[in-house]
Amino acid sequence: MELIILGSAAAIPIKERNLSSVALRYKNQILLFDCGEDFQRKFAEAGLKFNKPMKIFISHFHGDHIIGLPGFLFRLSLNDRTAPMMIFGPRNLFLYLYVHRKILGLKAKYPIKIIEIDHYNQELIEFEGLDSEIPKKTIKMRNDTIYEAKYFSIRYALVEHSVITFAYAFIEKPRYGKFNPERARNLGIPESNLWKNLQEGQIIEFNGKMIDPVKEGIIGPKKSGRKITYSGDLKPSDSLVNLGKDSDILIHEATFSNALADLAAEKKHSTSIDAANEAKKMNAKQLILTHISSRYQDNALILLEEAKEIFPNTIIAKDLLRITLK
Ligand SMILES: [Zn+2]
Ligand SMILES: [Zn+2]
Numbered sequence: 001m002e003l004i005i006l007g008s009a010a011a012i013p014i015k016e017r018n019l020s021s022v023a024l025r026y027k028n029q030i031l032l033f034d035c036g037e038d039f040q041r042k043f044a045e046a047g048l049k050f051n052k053p054m055k056i057f058i059s060h061f062h063g064d065h066i067i068g069l070p071g072f073l074f075r076l077s078l079n080d081r082t083a084p085m086m087i088f089g090p091r092n093l094f095l096y097l098y099v100h101r102k103i104l105g106l107k108a109k110y111p112i113k114i115i116e117i118d119h120y121n122q123e124l125i126e127f128e129g130l131d132s133e134i135p136k137k138t139i140k141m142r143n144d145t146i147y148e149a150k151y152f153s154i155r156y157a158l159v160e161h162s163v164i165t166f167a168y169a170f171i172e173k174p175r176y177g178k179f180n181p182e183r184a185r186n187l188g189i190p191e192s193n194l195w196k197n198l199q200e201g202q203i204i205e206f207n208g209k210m211i212d213p214v215k216e217g218i219i220g221p222k223k224s225g226r227k228i229t230y231s232g233d234l235k236p237s238d239s240l241v242n243l244g245k246d247s248d249i250l251i252h253e254a255t256f257s258n259a260l261a262d263l264a265a266e267k268k269h270s271t272s273i274d275a276a277n278e279a280k281k282m283n284a285k286q287l288i289l290t291h292i293s294s295r296y297q298d299n300a301l302i303l304l305e306e307a308k309e310i311f312p313n314t315i316i317a318k319d320l321l322r323i324t325l326k
Contacts, residue, residue, distance in 0.1 A: 001324070002025040002323065003023070003024055003249065003323045004023045004048070004321070004322050004323075005022055005317045005318065005322075006018065006032075006039045006319065007019045007022075007034075007039050007042060008318055008319055008321075009064075009292060009294065010253070010255045010269075011064050012293075014294050016297075016318065016319065017292060018041075018319050019065070019067075020034045020290070021036045021039035023046065024170060025048070026151075026152065029053040029055070030048055030053075030054045031055045031170065032056045033168060033251075035056065035066055035068035035069040036065060037067040037068045037071075038071065039068040039072065040068060040071055040072045042319060046322075050081060051081050051083050053083045053084050054084075054085050055085075055154070056085070056089075057089070059089075059165055060233060061090060061092070061096070061163055061164075062163065065232070066089075070104075070106060073108060076108070076110070077106070077107045077108060081108075081109070081110040082109075084110065084113075085108070085112045086114075087112070088116075088146055088147065088154075089115075089116065089117065090116065090119075090164045091118055091164070093114055093115075094114045094116060094125075094127045094133065094135075095133075098133055101131065113127065113128055117146055117156060119164070123138050124141060124146060125138050144156055144157060144243070151172060151173055152170060152171060152172045152173060152225065154168055154171070155168070155171060155243060156169075157237075158239055159231065159232060159237040159239055160268060161233045161234045161235065161268045161269075162268045167230060167243055168230050168232075169227060169229040169243050169244060169247065170226075170227065170228045171225065172225025174224050174225055175225055176199070176213075176214070176219045176221070176223075177221055178220050179195075179218065179219050180217060183216065183217050183218045187216065188206075189206055189211070198219065199219060201214065227244075227246065228247060228251070229243060229244035229247040229249070229250045229284070230251045231250070231252040231253055233253050233268075233291065234253065234269070235264070235265060235269060235270060236278055240282075241281045242282075244278075245283065246284070247282060247284040247285070249284070249288060250275075250279045250282065250287050250288070251317070252270065252275035252278060252287060253291035254290070254292065255269040255292070256270075257272060257296070257302050257303055258271050258273045272289055272302075272303035272307040273310060275289055275307055276306070276308075276310035276311035280311050286315070287307065287311050287313065287315070288314075288315055288316070288317050288321075288323075289304065289316045289317060292317070300316055
């Protein structure tokens with residue numbers, strides 16, 4: 001599992017920083033959070049593969065977070081992509097892509113689903129393909145989980161910004177510890193489907209005896225999964241603190257330094273100190289500051305120093321920064 005910063009600038013890209021985008025490599029797929037303009041170049045530079053199953057999560061409709069999405073989809077159509085794609089975001093996400101379909105001829109021959117999160121009606125509105133503006137289905141949300149897979153789920157929260165904005169959390173499900181094949185062999189269990197069941201923590205019946213893989217030391221006990229929270233743009237929001245509780249990593253915007261706290265509040269953005277306070281409140285293990293204003297081109301370290309006073313385990317994002325999560 002690897003986290004890669006593809007863009008770390010706010011609003012105006014500079015030579016060293018592209019606009020917002022974060023990739024998470026997990027098993028055989030890629031999860032992307034926001035698609036700042038031209039992020040596809042960083043995507044390629046990071047060595048990410050274009051024909052992988054992907055899920056994209058758009059935080060909000062400000063240009064610096066979404067303008068890169070159509071360009072990326074155009075590239076995928078040139079690439080003969082076959083792997084499935086899901087794109088999540090606020091209402092009107094489908095319309096945004098439909099305009100590119102109608103006017104610029106954007107195509108997607110691979111399976112693509114666009115899922116709009118209707119926060120106020122607590123519904124997920126799902127479109128299939130780019131051709132029909134009629135939703136395929138509408139799903140009532142039971143809680144804040146917008147996607148659920150075998151190994152992880154994605155939750156969202158509405159946060160405070162100048163337009164509807166969502167933060168997202170990647171939450172890995174608890175995992176069993178390492179599989180010990182020797183132990184299985186010693187118990188006489190042949191290498192078969194039974195091994196698969198044991199690896200998944202199932203109690204099996206073998207030679208008339210019930211075998212609990214954890215008790216027998218065939219696999220290690222369950223460990224809690226990893227959690228990564230991505231803030232989007234926001235001013236400090238309790239909903240983010242709830243969503244991100246106990247995150248291994250919080251990726252939080254820090255558009256301004258504390259000296260510009262008034263401007264940050266007025267624009268509904270955060271300072272580095274706000275980000276650090278949020279990380280502390282949610283008991284995160286590590287904070288990554290991102291969405292750095294171009295005014296800090298030569299002195300971004302000031303943001304880092306301010307945040308570290310409050311939350312020592314802070315780093316500042318730079319493009320193509322890679323973090324492996326054990
Ligand atoms: Zn922004
Ligand atoms: Zn914004």
